[in-house]
Amino acid sequence: MELIRRYEVVARERLDQGVYDYYAGGAGDEQTLAENDRAWRRWWLRPRTMVDVGAVDPSVTVLGRRLAAPVIVAPMAAQRLLHPDGELGTARAAAAAGLAYTLSTRATTDVAEVCAAAGGGVWFQLYVQIDRDATEAAVRHAVSSGVEALVLTVDLPVAGRRERERANPEIALPEGVTLATHTGRPAESTIKPLGGWDPGLTWDDVAWLRDVGDGTPVLVKGVLTAEDAEAAMAAGAAGVIVSNHGARQLDGVVPTAIALDEVATAVEGRVPVLVDGGVRDGGDVVRALALGADAVLIGRPVAWALAAQGEGGVAELLAQFAEDVERALALCGCPDVAAVTRGHVQRAAW
Ligand SMILES: Cc1cc2nc3c(=O)[nH]c(=O)nc-3n(C[C@H](O)[C@H](O)[C@H](O)COP(=O)(O)O)c2cc1C
Numbered sequence: 001m002e003l004i005r006r007y008e009v010v011a012r013e014r015l016d017q018g019v020y021d022y023y024a025g026g027a028g029d030e031q032t033l034a035e036n037d038r039a040w041r042r043w044w045l046r047p048r049t050m051v052d053v054g055a056v057d058p059s060v061t062v063l064g065r066r067l068a069a070p071v072i073v074a075p076m077a078a079q080r081l082l083h084p085d086g087e088l089g090t091a092r093a094a095a096a097a098g099l100a101y102t103l104s105t106r107a108t109t110d111v112a113e114v115c116a117a118a119g120g121g122v123w124f125q126l127y128v129q130i131d132r133d134a135t136e137a138a139v140r141h142a143v144s145s146g147v148e149a150l151v152l153t154v155d156l157p158v159a160g161r162r163e164r165e166r167a168n169p170e171i172a173l174p175e176g177v178t179l180a181t182h183t184g185r186p187a188e189s190t191i192k193p194l195g196g197w198d199p200g201l202t203w204d205d206v207a208w209l210r211d212v213g214d215g216t217p218v219l220v221k222g223v224l225t226a227e228d229a230e231a232a233m234a235a236g237a238a239g240v241i242v243s244n245h246g247a248r249q250l251d252g253v254v255p256t257a258i259a260l261d262e263v264a265t266a267v268e269g270r271v272p273v274l275v276d277g278g279v280r281d282g283g284d285v286v287r288a289l290a291l292g293a294d295a296v297l298i299g300r301p302v303a304w305a306l307a308a309q310g311e312g313g314v315a316e317l318l319a320q321f322a323e324d325v326e327r328a329l330a331l332c333g334c335p336d337v338a339a340v341t342r343g344h345v346q347r348a349a350w
């Protein structure tokens with residue numbers, strides 16, 4: 001937490017108020033935003049001692065790819081708003097750390113360039129548009145660029161009510177920077193919360209996407225209930241991401257540290273379960289693993305590191321984060337990720 005706070009302080013100094021607010025903000029009164037962080041800490045860790053932790057291996061395999069730690073960079077729009085290194089910087093830093101990187105549909109760098117820079121381990125987050133032809137073209141372009149998974153975001157049928165964005169509803173991108181044309185629309189020089197996404201998306205569309213993606217695994221991002229986890233698996237999802245979109249969509253939805261328990265119990269190991277929202281240190285990662293996650297995604301901490309120090313900042317953050325996961329595993333008596341069990345957490349009474 002401390003490391004991340006330092007990056008956030010620098011990021012806040014460097015960024016325009018509107019840009020900082022866009023990244024930091026949540027929906028409504030930001031009740032869920034605050035609880036996303038706190039809810040992890042309401043699970044106390046139950047460490048075991050006298051286990052040989054002389055060599056701790058924090059690596060995992062997700063969708064066939066070995067990751068140095070169970071950590072993936074979450075999709076976040078418009079990263080060249082934060083630093084000229086933008087998506088290329090974050091993707092390169094993730095690759096150097098042996099982690100996967102998820103590129104947003106609303107990126108400021110084309111997916112082909114990002115895949116080339118990372119050399120593997122890139123996932124493509126998809127917002128399905130009303131214009132299905134444009135979406136199909138984007139998916140084909142992403143797949144032919146070499147993305148290893150399609151992350152279908154299902155929690156943004158309409159824009160959340162984000163009070164902090166009201167002051168700056170349309171953020172101008174820096175001179176010479178435009179949004180990548182993953183939407184098939186002409187290059188745009190501002191970022192808006194919503195534009196042309198299909199609010200009519202249903203579970204039947206997972207089969208369509210699998211088809212368009214030519215078998216590339218489809219992960220459903222934005223699952224908060226056992227019911228939706230079942231529906232996602234029935235629809236052919238290769239995995240689910242427990243997420244409330246960083247508390248940016250509907251204030252009052254369940255924090256992900258609570259939803260994860262229900263979702264992982266329902267999934268019973270049939271597909272990978274990932275989680276994001278408020279994961280801030282190695283202890284949180286162990287909590288997530290204990291509750292049944294295969295890996296976590298982290299969002300804002302990466303944004304702050306990028307804004308503060310560009311690619312080097314993200315590299316440092318991810319290295320320290322992975323090291324902290326290793327330390328937390330050792331201190332819980334777990335020589336590897338497989339050793340983490342439900343018995344490594346207990347719910348706090350408050
Ligand atoms: C500024 C910002 C932009 C985001 N853009 C996207 C996006 O384009 N697509 C998406 O699926 N999620 C997006 N998210 C949500 C993140 O992928 C992720 O779910 C969330 O930020 C994780 O929580 P954390 O920031 O607390 O780690 C965005 C989040 C932020 C903060």
Ligand SMILES: CC(C)CC(=O)C(=O)O
Nearest residue numbers: 077106192193194245248
């Ligand atoms: C362009 C936006 C829809 C990106 C996003 O998902 C977000 O701001 O949370």
